[in-house]
Amino acid sequence: MEQAITKDMTIGEVVEQHPEVVDTLLGFGVHCVGCGVSVFETLEEGLMGHGMGEKEITEVVMKLNDVASKSSVKREHVHGGQNSNGSIILTDKAAAKLKALLHEEKATGLRIQVVPGGCSGYQYALDFVEKSQPEDNVIEQKGITVYINPESMQMLSGATVDYLDGLHGSGFKISNPNAGHSCGCGKSFG
Secondary structure, rough: OOOOOOOOOEEHHHHHHOOOHHHHHHHHOOOOOOOOHHHHHHHHHHHOOOOOOOOHHHHHHHHHHHHHHOOOOOOOEEEOOOOOOOOOOHHHHHHHHHHHHHHHOOOOEEEEEEEEEOOOEEEEEEEEEEOOOOOOOEEOOOOOOEEOOHHHEEEHOOOEEEEHHHEOOEEEEEEEEEOOOOOOOOOOOO
């Protein structure tokens, strides 16, 4: 059986071609999936950087291929806007939390925008909304509708939205490969 994912692919290629494996990578401790540096590393380099040996790398690649082959939806459906191949990725945790919050707020979708501010120059604004604006990119992924204006889409292309719940608080974290630098909170970048 030919593998869709190989250890020689860059992490950026893996995430772009198979967004359904992001949660699996996170499960193996590869939390830098959205990091600007990791996008250019091969999967093997990234996994070695996380202390894995050749045997573990082979196991991870096999698991990623298993997840990719079983995925019922290889790509999210994107309509509107100009650029459908540079979209965002929602992790399973983020999608589950968003479903609950959208139901609670009686909203139909989530608007993600990049606005000036924060400790690093720009910050993310997340709001629950009822409908898109005419120019919006509308992304439907894992049962969630996300609206992003074209200016923000350029800055968010390839970003991963995750939901963290831990000792230091809970909330949504955006890992953005386009950010030159970001603050530790995941809410501000430059």
